[in-house]
Amino acid sequence: MSDAQTSNLSTLDAERDTLADRVMQDVLGRIRTGELQPGSVLNEVELSRRHAVSRGPVREAIRRLEGRKLVVCAPFMRTRIVALGADEIREVFETREALEGMATRLACERMSDADLALLVKRTREPAQDFDIHTEIARACGNSRIRALLCDELYDLLRLYRRQSGQQPGRRAEAAEEHWQIAIAMEQRNSALAESLMRSHIRRATARLTDNG
Amino acid sequence: MSDAQTSNLSTLDAERDTLADRVMQDVLGRIRTGELQPGSVLNEVELSRRHAVSRGPVREAIRRLEGRKLVVCAPFMRTRIVALGADEIREVFETREALEGMATRLACERMSDADLALLVKRTREPAQDFDIHTEIARACGNSRIRALLCDELYDLLRLYRRQSGQQPGRRAEAAEEHWQIAIAMEQRNSALAESLMRSHIRRATARLTDNG
DNA sequence: GGAGAAAAAAGTGTCAACACTATCTGGCGT
DNA sequence: ACGCCAGATAGTGTTGACACTTTTTTCTCC
Numbered sequence: 001m002s003d004a005q006t007s008n009l010s011t012l013d014a015e016r017d018t019l020a021d022r023v024m025q026d027v028l029g030r031i032r033t034g035e036l037q038p039g040s041v042l043n044e045v046e047l048s049r050r051h052a053v054s055r056g057p058v059r060e061a062i063r064r065l066e067g068r069k070l071v072v073c074a075p076f077m078r079t080r081i082v083a084l085g086a087d088e089i090r091e092v093f094e095t096r097e098a099l100e101g102m103a104t105r106l107a108c109e110r111m112s113d114a115d116l117a118l119l120v121k122r123t124r125e126p127a128q129d130f131d132i133h134t135e136i137a138r139a140c141g142n143s144r145i146r147a148l149l150c151d152e153l154y155d156l157l158r159l160y161r162r163q164s165g166q167q168p169g170r171r172a173e174a175a176e177e178h179w180q181i182a183i184a185m186e187q188r189n190s191a192l193a194e195s196l197m198r199s200h201i202r203r204a205t206a207r208l209t210d211n212g
Numbered sequence: 213m214s215d216a217q218t219s220n221l222s223t224l225d226a227e228r229d230t231l232a233d234r235v236m237q238d239v240l241g242r243i244r245t246g247e248l249q250p251g252s253v254l255n256e257v258e259l260s261r262r263h264a265v266s267r268g269p270v271r272e273a274i275r276r277l278e279g280r281k282l283v284v285c286a287p288f289m290r291t292r293i294v295a296l297g298a299d300e301i302r303e304v305f306e307t308r309e310a311l312e313g314m315a316t317r318l319a320c321e322r323m324s325d326a327d328l329a330l331l332v333k334r335t336r337e338p339a340q341d342f343d344i345h346t347e348i349a350r351a352c353g354n355s356r357i358r359a360l361l362c363d364e365l366y367d368l369l370r371l372y373r374r375q376s377g378q379q380p381g382r383r384a385e386a387a388e389e390h391w392q393i394a395i396a397m398e399q400r401n402s403a404l405a406e407s408l409m410r411s412h413i414r415r416a417t418a419r420l421t422d423n424g
Numbered sequence: 425g426g427a428g429a430a431a432a433a434a435g436t437g438t439c440a441a442c443a444c445t446a447t448c449t450g451g452c453g454t
Numbered sequence: 455a456c457g458c459c460a461g462a463t464a465g466t467g468t469t470g471a472c473a474c475t476t477t478t479t480t481c482t483c484c
Binding site for chain 3: 256257267271285287288289290291
């Protein structure tokens with residue numbers, strides 16, 4: 001008889017340090033910095049030389065990115081960073097709306113008074129490295145939703161943020177919407193907070209698809 | 213200048229046929245049939261012999277499943293099918309509630325009258341292989357949400373459905389809730405349909421976690 | 425007989441070489 | 455000059471072997 005339920009095999013990414021892990025982190029980092037753009041090719045031998053490893057670990061890193069849908073590949077065709085069309089970007093935003101709406105509701109219900117006060121304070125005085133979306137995803141108490149947002153969708157969106165720069169007025173508008181969300185959360189009105197977040201994301205989607 | 217946006221590199225799983233693909237499909241199939249349970253070990257050499265291939269393709273298949281969070285592994289420790297604790301199952305259901313709620317709303321807005329009528333008819337006369345959840349995920353017009361539900365969450369839940377069998381009364385209750393959802397969709401009341409679907413999933417979650 | 429350490433076995437991580445496919449390059453005919 | 459086909463080149467798919475780690479077995483000592 002197999003003891004299936006032994007020690008909780010957590011689904012959250014443990015901090016490993018194999019060669020494949022290093023290669024994957026490097027590629028993720030270069031996606032985040034913008035060095036790798038949508039459609040950029042990942043050459044296996046080039047990655048091998050870059051990290052002074054053989055192609056085995058490189059291929060395993062690519063396969064994990066493939067599982068995360070950050071790269072695409074057909075047999076013998078080169079692997080490329082995903083390049084999304086207008087329809088697929090809309091799909092990403094719809095997914096994000098669903099997940100971030102839920103994350104906002106959960107964070108509103110679960111954050112401590114102290115953490116919530118800090119969130120409000122930081123939303124009022126926006127620092128350089130503060131992003132309320134990331135903060136909510138981290139605080140929602142659901143590691144699966146957090147990983148989907150932070151490790152998949154946000155990386156995808158970063159790929160396109162640069163080229164579809166925001167209109168001048170949008171920045172202030174977004175700040176105001178962030179503020180309303182924070183207020184609703186502080187009042188523990190989770191239904192309103194979720195609704196406001198979803199509207200906020202839907203407005204951002206409309207801006208993007210109008211331009212295209 | 214690199215031409216990034218050339219031919220839409222779709223994110224949807226193309227039908228490839230490399231050895232790694234075959235191994236992955238086999239593992240997925242054995243998860244679906246229940247042969248592989250949570251915590252089951254995936255032995256690389258055993259998989260190699262089983263498919264008469266070397267360990268390379270086997271490892272690549274495992275890495276892709278790892279990207280999908282269906283298996284977990286630490287260096288030199290054997291790879292295992294994920295085994296979720298009570299908290300992690302709750303997280304899966306919260307994720308599912310968010311995504312299926314959105315899928316229901318989108319399907320309600322986008323399905324043709326004919327397809328919707330068929331959905332209602334099949335919900336009224338439930339066949340053996342009909343599942344309204346899968347049908348909505350397929351019809352929502354968002355391939356990313358469909359893949360997240362059908363290729364990740366549903367496989368995960370199948371792992372636990374067997375052992376946490378439903379109470380006797382729950383089956384009829386669920387059928388009634390499915391019926392209400394279908395009616396709301398037929399009336400094109402997308403907000404109500406989404407709300408009903410989310411409540412439906414939340415009730416299923418409560419049943420599970422009460423028992424544990 | 426049982427707890428602990430050493431040896432053996434099993435399993436995973438990595439590598440270099442070979443096989444196959446797609447893409448690029450150059451020559452050919454029209 | 456243009457398109458088309460064959461050879462050369464670059465890149466991916468696969469393999470078997472070796473290195474390292476964990477797990478199991480065996481042996482020793484109390």
